[in-house]
Amino acid sequence: MNPTASPIWHKSTLPTAEIERFTVGRDRELDLYLAESDVLGSMAHITMLQSIGLLTADELQVLLAELRRILGDIRAGKFLIEEGVEDVHSEVELLLTRRLGDVGKKIHSGRSRNDQVLVDLKLWTRRQLHDIVLLVKELFDELQRQSEKYRNILLPGYTHLQVAMPSSFGLWFGAYAESLADDMLFLQAAYRLVNRNPLGSAAGYGSSFPLNRQMTTDLLGFDSMDFNVVYAQMGRGKMERNVSFALASVAGTIAKLAFDACLFNSQNFGFVKLPDECTTGSSIMPHKKNPDVFELTRAKCNKLQALPQQVTLIMNNLPSGYFRDLQIIKEVFLPAFDELKDCLRMTTYIIERIRVNEHILDDPRYDLMFSVEEVNRLASNGVPFRDAYKKVGLDIEAGNFRPVKEVHHTHEGSIGNPCNAEIAALMDRILSDFHFERVEEAERKLAEG
Numbered sequence: 466m467n468p469t470a471s472p473i474w475h476k477s478t479l480p481t482a483e484i485e486r487f488t489v490g491r492d493r494e495l496d497l498y499l500a501e502s503d504v505l506g507s508m509a510h511i512t513m514l515q516s517i518g519l520l521t522a523d524e525l526q527v528l529l530a531e532l533r534r535i536l537g538d539i540r541a542g543k544f545l546i547e548e549g550v551e552d553v554h555s556e557v558e559l560l561l562t563r564r565l566g567d568v569g570k571k572i573h574s575g576r577s578r579n580d581q582v583l584v585d586l587k588l589w590t591r592r593q594l595h596d597i598v599l600l601v602k603e604l605f606d607e608l609q610r611q612s613e614k615y616r617n618i619l620l621p622g623y624t625h626l627q628v629a630m631p632s633s634f635g636l637w638f639g640a641y642a643e644s645l646a647d648d649m650l651f652l653q654a655a656y657r658l659v660n661r662n663p664l665g666s667a668a669g670y671g672s673s674f675p676l677n678r679q680m681t682t683d684l685l686g687f688d689s690m691d692f693n694v695v696y697a698q699m700g701r702g703k704m705e706r707n708v709s710f711a712l713a714s715v716a717g718t719i720a721k722l723a724f725d726a727c728l729f730n731s732q733n734f735g736f737v738k739l740p741d742e743c744t745t746g747s748s749i750m751p752h753k754k755n756p757d758v759f760e761l762t763r764a765k766c767n768k769l770q771a772l773p774q775q776v777t778l779i780m781n782n783l784p785s786g787y788f789r790d791l792q793i794i795k796e797v798f799l800p801a802f803d804e805l806k807d808c809l810r811m812t813t814y815i816i817e818r819i820r821v822n823e824h825i826l827d828d829p830r831y832d833l834m835f836s837v838e839e840v841n842r843l844a845s846n847g848v849p850f851r852d853a854y855k856k857v858g859l860d861i862e863a864g865n866f867r868p869v870k871e872v873h874h875t876h877e878g879s880i881g882n883p884c885n886a887e888i889a890a891l892m893d894r895i896l897s898d899f900h901f902e903r904v905e906e907a908e909r910k911l912a913e914g
C-alpha cells in the first residue's frame with residue numbers, strides 16, 4: 466500500500482492509501498453540502514485575523530477576493546474535493562495556496578478543522594432549518610385553508626378504530642395544522658441552539674492568539690457564541706441530535722397525516738379521494754389507483770423519526786473532546802433535510818388536490834356515532850346523564866335509535882368552533898421570533914463584501 470499524495474498539513478510520514486480511504490470515508494461527497502458554509506466561515510475568520518494583526522489589509526483583500534471566486538464556483542456547481550484531498554476544509558485551503566501562494570497558508574492560524582467543521586455545520590443547518598420552516602408554513606397554510614373550506618362537512622371520529630363520535634374535515638385538517646404549530650416551536654428551539662458561534666474554540670481548547678470571537682459571531686450573524694471552548698466542541702453531535710428531534714417532530718406529524726389519508730382513501734372508508742393523476746397503477750390489476758405518495762412519505766417520515774436515535778448512538782459514551790466518530794454523524798444528518806423537504810413539498814401538493822366526500826353520513830353504518838348527541842340532548846332537557854345514557858343504550862339495543870344527524874358543538878376547538886384563527890395567531894407569533902432577516906443580511910454582507 467502506497468502512501469498518498471502529501472496533504473497540506475502532513476509532515477514526514479503519511480498514512481497508507483488504505484488508511485486514507487477508510488478515514489476519509491464519504492467526506493469527499495458529503496462535505497460538498499458544507500462547502501458554501503466553509504467559505505463563509507473562512508471569510509469571517511480571516512477578517513478577524515486581520516483585525517488582530519495576523520494578516521495585513523492587502524493580504525486580507527486578496528484572500529477575500531479569491532474566497533469569493535470559490536464561493537461563486539460552489540454556487541455554480543463547479544467545485545469538487547479532489548482525490549488525495551481529505552475534506553472541504555483542506556480543499557479550500559489548498560485552492561487558496563495553489564492560486565495565491567504563501568498567503569493561502571496563513572488562514573488557518575487560530576483555528577482547527579474541529580471548530581471549522583463545527584461552524585460549517587451550524588451555518589449549513591441554520592440555512593436548512595430556515596427552508597424547513599418555510600415549507601412547514603406552506604403546509605400549515607394549506608391545511609388551514611382546507612379546514613376552513615370543509616369546516617362543516619362531518620366525518621366519523623374513531624376510537625379503537627370503532628365508529629365513535631362526529632368529527633369534521635374542519636377538525637381533521639385543522640388538527641394537523643395545529644400539530645405543525647407545535648412542531649414549529651421545536652424548530653425554533655433548534656434554530657436558537659444552532660445560532661451560536663463555535664468558531665474560535667479551535668481544536669476544542671481555544672488558542673493563544675487573542676482571537677476576537679465576538680467579531681466572527683457578528684460577521685456570521687450568530688445571535689451569540691458557544692462561550693466555553695470545551696463546551697463548543699461538545700456541541701458536535703449534541704447540536705445534530707437536538708435538531709434531529711425537531712425534524713422528527715415534523716416528520717411525526719406528516720407520517721400520521723399520511724396514514725390517515727391512506728386509510729380514508731381506501732374504498733372501505735371512501736372519505737377522501739386522491740385525483741387519479743396523484744395515484745399510481747398496478748402491473749397486474751388494471752383498476753388500481755394507489756396512494757403511493759402518502760405511503761412513501763409515511764415510510765420516509767417514520768425513518769426520519771429514527772434520526773435522533775441514530776445520532777445518539779453514534780456519539781453515545783464519547784467523553785469530551787473531538788473524536789473522528791463525529792464525522793459519521795454527517796452521513797445520517799446531512800441528507801435528512803432534503804428528505805424532509807421533499808416530504809413536506811409532496812404533502813402540500815397532495816393536500817391541495819385531495820377531494821373530500823361530502824356525503825359520508827348518508828351511509829347508515831355511521832348512525833350510531835350520534836348516540837352521544839342524543840344522550841346530551843336528553844341531559845340538557847333535565848334527564849340525569851346516567852339515565853339518558855341508559856335510555857339511548859336500550860334504544861340502540863332494541864333497534865329504535867333514530868339519529869338526528871346534526872351537531873351543535875360550540876366550545877373552543879370543537880366542530881362548530883375549530884379556532885383556526887387562534888392557531889394561525891399562535892403560528893405567527895412563533896414565526897415572528899425567528900429573525901431570519903438578520904442572519905440573511907449578515908451572510909449577504911460577508912459574501913458580497
Ligand code: ARG
Binds near residue numbers: 579787789791792
Ligand atoms: N472530517 C472531519 C470531521 O468531520 C473534519 C475534522 C477533522 N479533525 C480531526 N481532528 N481529524 O470530523
